[in-house]
Amino acid sequence: MDYKVHQASCPSCKLADLCLPYGLQKNEVQQLAAIVKNKRPLQIDELLYRQGDVSQSLYAVKAGSFRSFILNSEGMEQIIGFYLPGELIGLDALQHGQYTCSTVALETASVCELPLSQLNDLCTKIPSLQIQMNRILGKEISSDHDKILLLGHRSAKERLATFLLMLSTRYLALGFSSTEFNLSMQRQHIANFLGLTIETVSRQLAELGKIGVITVRQRGVQINDLKLLKAIVEPCSVS
C-alpha cells in the first residue's frame, strides 16, 4: 500500500463541521477518526482513483482541490465537478462498487481515506453518522442538480457568473474570502465543466472584467460587485 496508516485528527480538524463529523458526539468523532487513513499528499495531476477501479473507500478532501471527470470512448474528458476541502469524493461508486469517474489533484492536495466496509459498520453503530452520511449524499445530489441547472438554457456569461458564485459560496463556507480567491483549475477545465470552449471562457471573463463586475489576473479572481454578479446569474430578478 502506498499510504501511511496513522490516526487521523478529526476531533481537532477545522473542517469537521463541513465533513462527516458534523453533528456527532465527541466519542463518536473519535470512533470515526479511528477508521480514517491519512494518505500521502498528491501532486498536481496525480490520480486519486481511475474510472472503473473497484471502490474500497471514500475520500474527504483535507487540503487542495480535485477535479472529477468521465472519459468517453474517444478518450475525451468531461469534467463532472471540482472538489474543495471538507467535501467527499467517490460517492458515485456506492452504486456498484466501482468508480464511474476519475479524480485527479488540481494542485498539491491531501485526503482522508474512509474504508467503506468500516464506514458502513460504523454507520449502523452510530445512527447520527448515518444521518450525516445521508445529508452529505443529499447535498451531492442537490449540487449535481445545480450543475444541471447551470448547463441547461444558460448563456456563456450566465454560466461563468454562476461558476464564480458557486466557488465564492464554497470558499466562504471554508472561512476564506468570498470575493477574492485563486482558481485552482485551468481555463480549459472551466470551459470543459461549463460546456463551453476555452476561447468563450476567456472572452466572457474579459467581458465581466470590462463591465467591472470582477477583476481577473491569471488565476486570481476578485469579485467587485457581488450583487451585480448575482443579477447576471438570474437576469430576471432585476427586471
Add this chain to the structure above:
Amino acid sequence: MDYKVHQASCPSCKLADLCLPYGLQKNEVQQLAAIVKNKRPLQIDELLYRQGDVSQSLYAVKAGSFRSFILNSEGMEQIIGFYLPGELIGLDALQHGQYTCSTVALETASVCELPLSQLNDLCTKIPSLQIQMNRILGKEISSDHDKILLLGHRSAKERLATFLLMLSTRYLALGFSSTEFNLSMQRQHIANFLGLTIETVSRQLAELGKIGVITVRQRGVQINDLKLLKAIVEPCSVS
C-alpha cells in the same frame, strides 16, 4: 391526511428488485412493507410535492411517471429529471429536510410513500437496507453525472439520441420493450430537460426519423437501429 394507509405489497411487487427491497431477506422486506404508505393515485400535472416543502418522506414510483423541476426567481422551470417505476424520488431533500425541487405526475401515476423517520430507524436495524439505500443514492448521483455529461459539449442531435437511449435502457430494466415505447412527456419537457428549444427537438427528431434510425409518431417512438443510435451518441467510437 389525503392518503389511505394500508399495508403495501413489497413482497409481491414486481418492481422490488429495482427498488428498496433488492438484496433483502424475506422478513426484512416485510418490515419495510410495514412502514410503506400507499398514496392515492395522482392525476396528470398533479403535484407530488413542491419545492421548499418540508420533507417527511421519500417516494418510490409504483406506476406512471414524474418530472422534477427547479423554479428560478422568474418562475421558469428547469427540469432536473424524469422518474419511472421503481425509482426513488425526493433524495435531494436528505440534505436539509426540504425538497429542492418540485415533482409532478406526467400521467396518471401512483407512489409508495416512505416516511423518513421510520426508514432511518429501519436502516439502523437492517444493515443490508442501509447498503441498498446507499446504492440507490449512488445510482442517483451517477445518473446525475450522466445528465451533466449529456448537457456539456453535445450537439442537439447527440442530446436527443442520448435521451432516447437513456429511456430505452430504463424501459428494458422494467421489462418493457427497449425499442418501442411511448414518451410520457411533451416535447417542451424534453426540450427543457435537454437545454434546447422545442423547435430544435422537433427538428432533430425529424432528422433522426429521416435517416431511419427511429420512427416517431406523436408520443410513440420506435428505435429501428439501436447500434446507429449509439454511434450518434458517441460519434467517435465509429470513426
Add this chain to the structure above:
DNA sequence: CGTACAATTGAGAATCCTCAAGAGCAGTGG
C-alpha cells in the same frame, strides 16, 4: 534566453434560437 504551455484576441462559419405560420389531433357542442 529560449522553449513549452496557457491564455487572449480576431475573423469567419456553424449551430441553435427567435419569431411566425401552418398542420395534426382531441374534445365540445350544435
Add this chain to the structure above:
DNA sequence: CCACTGCTCTTGAGGATTCTCAATTGTACG
C-alpha cells in the same frame, strides 16, 4: 356527423451566440 376551439407539434426564414481555426501575447521553468 361536422365544424370549432384549443393545444401540441411541425416547418420555415432570418438572426444571434458560440464554435472553429489561426495568430499573438503572456507566464513558468530549465
